Amino acid sequence: MGNSKLYKGSLSTIILKLLSETEKMYGYEITQKVKILSHGELTITEGALYPALHKLEAEGFLEVEVVKVDNRFRKYYKLTEKGATETTSKLEELNDYIKTMQALMSPSFNLQ
Template sequence: MAVNNELFKGTLQTIILNLLSENERMYGYEITQKVKAITKGELLLKEGALYPALHKLEADGLLDTATEVVGNRVRKYYSLSKSGEKEVVNKLQEAKDFIAHLQVLLNLKSSF
């Protein structure tokens, strides 16, 4: 099943915030692999979409970053800031409400 990338992009910030709330801190490639694993390869998060979303969340004050040297590579880790911890709750509720409305509008049976 092909996934509509526009739908995916609209929820990308919520997905990132939720992953960070569950995993404390992650680096970019790790986030892409986690999305792939959770969705059994159905959703592939490309770097071209991930990094602009991470940078926007960071600019909005929702993420903290830390840089570490791992082996001979510099790795940038992302974690939720205090504001990010509050925002993830709001974003998840917005997503749940939106899904509920879509189910009603499109006559979809609830699988949640």
């Protein structure tokens, strides 16, 4: 997809949705899952991902678990209860937005 700016406002929702489907994920795993699910259309950079993860953690939506893997430490992110509630809210908000945009882009849309 040509305009990554369209995704920027949805990054937190994407992260929350992925974590709601998986017990925990680490950053690189999130980027790869998005790439796979979007068939390569969306690439999330580290420069976008980690600030979003840190913001979600600061807001109490995520908790971090540090695990030693192959002599290095890996941060796993998982939803808190508050995060699960926020995920539901964000998905409803996104769904409403998509419905509105579809109505606006519909060939039968008429401003009268």
